[in-house]
Amino acid sequence: MASDKISVSGFRHFFPTEDGPVQATGTIDLAIREGEFVTLVGPSGCGKTTLLKAIAGFIAPSEGTILCDGKPVKGPGRERGVVFQELAILPWRTVRRNIAHGLEIAGASKAVRESTVARLVDLMGLAGFEDRYPHELSGGMRQRVAVARTWAADPEIILMDEPFAAVDAMTRLTLQEELGRLCATTGKTVFFITHSVDEAVFLADRVLVMTKRPGTIKAVLEVPRHGSGGRDWDSFTADPEMRNISEQVMHLVHAERGAR
Amino acid sequence: MMAARAFRELRILIPFAAAIALWWGIKDGIGVSNTLLASPAQVWTAFVYLATHGVLAEYAATSLQMIGVAAAISFALGVPLGFAVGTNRYAARALEGTLRFLQGISGIAWLPLAILWCGFTHTTTLIVVIYTLIVPIVFNTMTGVRAIPENYVLALRSLGASRLRIVVDVYFPGALPSIVVGLRLGMGYGWRALIAAEMLVRQGGLGDLIFGARTFNQIDRIMVGMIAIGILYIVVDRLLVQPIESMTLARWGVLRR
Numbered sequence: 001m002a003s004d005k006i007s008v009s010g011f012r013h014f015f016p017t018e019d020g021p022v023q024a025t026g027t028i029d030l031a032i033r034e035g036e037f038v039t040l041v042g043p044s045g046c047g048k049t050t051l052l053k054a055i056a057g058f059i060a061p062s063e064g065t066i067l068c069d070g071k072p073v074k075g076p077g078r079e080r081g082v083v084f085q086e087l088a089i090l091p092w093r094t095v096r097r098n099i100a101h102g103l104e105i106a107g108a109s110k111a112v113r114e115s116t117v118a119r120l121v122d123l124m125g126l127a128g129f130e131d132r133y134p135h136e137l138s139g140g141m142r143q144r145v146a147v148a149r150t151w152a153a154d155p156e157i158i159l160m161d162e163p164f165a166a167v168d169a170m171t172r173l174t175l176q177e178e179l180g181r182l183c184a185t186t187g188k189t190v191f192f193i194t195h196s197v198d199e200a201v202f203l204a205d206r207v208l209v210m211t212k213r214p215g216t217i218k219a220v221l222e223v224p225r226h227g228s229g230g231r232d233w234d235s236f237t238a239d240p241e242m243r244n245i246s247e248q249v250m251h252l253v254h255a256e257r258g259a260r
Numbered sequence: 261m262m263a264a265r266a267f268r269e270l271r272i273l274i275p276f277a278a279a280i281a282l283w284w285g286i287k288d289g290i291g292v293s294n295t296l297l298a299s300p301a302q303v304w305t306a307f308v309y310l311a312t313h314g315v316l317a318e319y320a321a322t323s324l325q326m327i328g329v330a331a332a333i334s335f336a337l338g339v340p341l342g343f344a345v346g347t348n349r350y351a352a353r354a355l356e357g358t359l360r361f362l363q364g365i366s367g368i369a370w371l372p373l374a375i376l377w378c379g380f381t382h383t384t385t386l387i388v389v390i391y392t393l394i395v396p397i398v399f400n401t402m403t404g405v406r407a408i409p410e411n412y413v414l415a416l417r418s419l420g421a422s423r424l425r426i427v428v429d430v431y432f433p434g435a436l437p438s439i440v441v442g443l444r445l446g447m448g449y450g451w452r453a454l455i456a457a458e459m460l461v462r463q464g465g466l467g468d469l470i471f472g473a474r475t476f477n478q479i480d481r482i483m484v485g486m487i488a489i490g491i492l493y494i495v496v497d498r499l500l501v502q503p504i505e506s507m508t509l510a511r512w513g514v515l516r517r
Contacts, residue, residue, distance in 0.1 A: 058414055078420030088411040092433045101429070102419040146415075153419050 005157060005189040006032040006055060010064035013050050024050045026216035027064070030208070032191060037183055039192045040217075041200040041249065042210025043256050048193045051215075052161050055191065056082050068157065078102065081155035083163045089134050089146050095121075096130040098145050102153025120148040123182060140171035144178075151182065160192040164199070173233055176202055180230025197253055201246045202236055209252040219252050221245055298480040303487070306480035315469075320488060322464035327454055327496070330386055331447060334393040338446075339439060341394075342401020343431055352402060359399055367392035367453035371460055385457040385465070393450035397442040404438025405431050437508050444501045451493050466492075 008030040014021035025047035032038050042048050053059045055066055057076040066073045068080065076082075081102075089098045097104075099120055100113040108116075121127055124144040134142050143163055150158055164172045180203060183190055194200050200207050201223055209219040223245055225231075236242050280300050286292060287299045298306070310316040345351045367388040378384040412430050421429065458467025470485035 056414075056418055058417075076414070076417040078418070080418060082415060082418040084411045084415060086411075087409045088415040090412060090430065090433070101416070105416075105419050105421050105425060149415075149419075155418075 003033065004031040004067075005034045005036070005069065006030070006191065007067040007070075008051070008055070008064065009067075011051065011054065011061050011066065012063040013047065013054065013059070014062045021062075023214040026211070026214045028215075028217055030217065032189060034189055035187050037190045037192065037203055037205045038208060039194060039200040039204040039206075040208045040210060041194055041197060041253060042215055043212045043253070044195060045213045046210045046215030046256075047213060048210055048215065049161055052082075052159050052191065052193055056080055056159050078106065078153060079155050080157045080159060081150035081153055083143075083146050083150050083158065083160040085162045086139075086143075086166045089142060089149060091134050094131050094133055095126060095137070095145050098134070099148045099152050101149055106153070116152050120152050123185075124148045124178065138171075140167045140175060143167055143175060147175075147179065147182070151186065151188075155188070157189045157191070160190065162194055163192075165194070165196075172199075177230060177232055179203065180232075182230075184228060184230045197246060197249045201242060201249055202231055202233070207245070207249055209249060210256075212256045218256075219249075221249060294479070295477060296479070298483055302480045303483045306478070307484045307487075310481065310484055316484070316488060319464060319466050319469040319485075320492060322468075323454060323458065323466045323489075324492065324496070326382065326385060326389060326458075326465060327447070327451055330389040330393055330450055330454070331443070333386075334390050334397055334446060334450075335443060337390075338394040338397030338442075339401050342398045342435070342439070342442075343405055343427060345398065346402035346405030346435070347431065352406065359395060363395055363399075367449075368456050371457060375461070380461050380463060382461075382463055385454065385461050385463065388457045389450045389454045392453040393446040396445040396449065397439065400438045400442025400445070401435055404435030404442075407438070408434040437505075440501070440505045440508055444497070444505060447496065447501055448493070451489075451496070455489055 008028055011028040011030075012026065013024045015024050028051060030051075040048050040051070050059070054061045055068075055073065057073045057080065073080075090101070093101065096117055099117050103113045103116060117130070121130055124147060126141065126144055126148065129137060129141065134145065137145070143166075147163065164175050167175060176199060183203075190203075192200075192203060201221075204223045205225065207221045207223060208217050209221070210216065211218045224241070283297075284300050287297055294302075307316070345355050370388055370391055371384070374384040374387045378387065408430060412434065413426055416426050416430055454465065455467040458465035459471040462468050462471065466485050466489050470482045470489075473479075473481035473485065
């Protein structure tokens with residue numbers, strides 16, 4: 001398993017509270033290959049964000065080990081970028097300076113910063129908004145900036161925690177297609193958390209389904225790709241194979257909701 | 261347009277005009293003795309005398325210099341202290357009680373001890389004013405830092421930012437509106453503490469001026485000094501502190517959503 005980009009084994013997490021520790025997740029084992037897009041879908045409160053935070057290095061697991069490229073995760077690092085649900089780009093920086101932030105921290109030259117910003121602004125449809133502040137943008141535009149900022153820093157692994165959950169439904173469809181294209185052209189390893197079944201299947205090479213709290217992974221479904229480039233919603237919804245996978249995932253997720 | 265604007269600016273003077281009229285009415289209408297109250301005309305004469313002889317300027321300059329030095333030192337010490345406390349949950353919890361306790365002991369209550377330590381000097385006055393000024397700065401910096409969404413910090417850490425970088429790029433700009441509010445509050449408290457300390461320390465400043473005038477029953481001079489204290493505070497607040505506040509809020513006001 002040395003070729004795994006991310007490898008989680010025997011992971012379990014507890015949060016300390018005044019009434020003693022509360023179990024956030026069950027035992028989780030997971031491996032993600034290089035260049036793979038893995039989505040994790042599960043009911044709210046099942047511990048998906050806890051798992052993502054542990055991979056990001058924001059929290060130290062109570063039990064088990066997390067390896068990236070075979071090396072144990074000891075804290076956050078620039079090889080693992082994170083896109084949050086909301087409230088993570090800085091309101092006092094323009095779009096341009098938010099996107100270039102990672103490069104600025106890495107000490108990249110002005111020329112490199114400018115060309116990277118120009119490329120991502122173009123890819124994410126942000127042209128003309130470079131010098132705006134986040135409060136002047138719609139929610140969808142802000143999430144495009146957040147995605148662009150993470151990609152600009154060029155991490156090997158990208159962790160996404162329900163990045164489109166706070167965006168309106170129409171914009172979300174566009175953002176999902178854009179993300180699919182972006183990943184197809186850049187070949188990043190992505191771990192993406194969501195509670196939307198359609199989103200999970202649409203984006204993934206592989207979908208993991210989690211049980212309710214304390215969550216464990218109850219099923220893994222491969223989602224085959226036909227042709228290169230990202231998927232688009234028109235052909236996705238017309239494809240019976242995709243519909244079939246979505247229905248399977250829906251049943252698995254629904255069983256968890258019914259059990260509550 | 262211009263006239264309407266000028267009128268709006270002048271409107272704030274109406275209550276002052278009313279107060280002066282009332283004061284004049286009490287003084288001349290009831291005939292209050294000169295040992296209790298000076299008339300506006302007498303105060304004006306005293307003002308002209310003190311102003312043209314450079315007395316007022318000298319005492320006012322001392323007070324302004326003291327508040328300026330105290331504000332600079334309090335800012336330089338208070339902001340880093342506020343960051344240190346605000347970014348550490350345990351320190352914040354532990355120190356919150358202490359800060360409130362210290363808020364209860366006014367700066368003036370430190371004056372006896374400060375005089376014993378440093379004598380009747382500017383240092384003593386500075387100790388009292390800095391003490392008064394620094395508490396709201398530390399407190400507001402701490403509150404500002406703690407109100408910054410955790411995701412800002414986490415996102416920067418996963419972009420490879422060092423601790424110093426996070427302070428410069430996240431904590432400072434994020435807490436700035438709150439820091440400025442603390443500075444403004446501190447300047448208000450500090451100005452009052454300064455005048456009080458000057459009355460006891462007697463090394464110049466407007467507090468010294470009005471307390472010295474008391475010795476010779478110069479009621480007109482006392483009142484000139486009091487009015488100067490009020491006006492200078494407005495000038496410092498409106499021309500210095502408020503512009504900084506609106507500048508930061510205008511750009512980052514949306515921060516708190």
